[in-house]
Amino acid sequence: MDLTNKIKKKILLDKFIYHYKNMRWAKGRHETYLCFVVKRRVGPDSLSFDFGHLRNRNGCHVEILFLRYLGALCPGLWGLDADERRRLSYSITWFCSWSPCINCSIKLTQFLTKTPNLRLRIFVSRLYFCDLEESREREGLRMLKRAGVHITVMKYKDYFYCWQTFVARNQTNFKAWEGLHQNSVRLTRKLTHISLLLLHSVDLRDAFRLLGLL
DNA sequence: ATTTTCAAT
Numbered sequence: 097m098d099l100t101n102k103i104k105k106k107i108l109l110d111k112f113i114y115h116y117k118n119m120r121w122a123k124g125r126h127e128t129y130l131c132f133v134v135k136r137r138v139g140p141d142s143l144s145f146d147f148g149h150l151r152n153r154n155g156c157h158v159e160i161l162f163l164r165y166l167g168a169l170c171p172g173l174w175g176l177d178a179d180e181r182r183r184l185s186y187s188i189t190w191f192c193s194w195s196p197c198i199n200c201s202i203k204l205t206q207f208l209t210k211t212p213n214l215r216l217r218i219f220v221s222r223l224y225f226c227d228l229e230e231s232r233e234r235e236g237l238r239m240l241k242r243a244g245v246h247i248t249v250m251k252y253k254d255y256f257y258c259w260q261t262f263v264a265r266n267q268t269n270f271k272a273w274e275g276l277h278q279n280s281v282r283l284t285r286k287l288t289h290i291s292l293l294l295l296h297s298v299d300l301r302d303a304f305r306l307l308g309l310l
Numbered sequence: 311a312t313t314t315t316c317a318a319t
Contacts, residue, residue, distance in 0.1 A: 152316040
């Protein structure tokens with residue numbers, strides 16, 4: 097497959113802003129966008145392999161659609177032996193307007209256990225159903241963290257990067273919306289708080305050992 | 311401001 101000649105459709109400018117706006121009450125965002133970059137590392141060389149964006153369709157969450165897309169893009173992702181995996185690996189960065197729901201977190205975790213040669217970094221604009229302490233979505237995020245996924249809340253630089261890479265911007269420069277920074281800081285705090293409870297879900301003996309109390 | 315969320319109608 098010749099990826100260099102592949103034409104990539106960009107996200108319309110106003111769609112990007114509407115769906116990625118990290119406001120507190122994101123009313124009416126009944127769609128989720130996922131912008132991705134896939135890098136392929138062969139031996140010491142790492143090169144950009146593919147990029148683009150997807151959105152949820154027909155009741156199927158965008159993360160699941162991405163896994164399908166990835167399967168088609170990298171047919172050799174599974175079934176490599178240890179030697180091949182050392183030589184060939186992929187790293188994926190995606191920017192999603194919502195953080196994953198519990199079902200997608202479970203599916204992703206299962207997927208990642210089968211692909212040790214794949215590294216995943218997730219940036220999210222807003223946290224999906226994470227208001228309650230005991231929410232399943234919060235536990236899903238911790239599950240992903242335990243699986244080695246790096247999850248971060250998008251900051252100005254990340255929106256700027258997405259703007260340059262995935263948006264049909266027609267020479268327009270990225271202009272931060274009101275509250276971008278404050279919202280990002282608030283959501284980062286929230287995600288940190290969620291992650292801190294990781295200790296509650298591991299074996300307490302491990303936690304004590306970690307703290308030098310055992 | 312206590313309001314929203316990968317719709318359903």
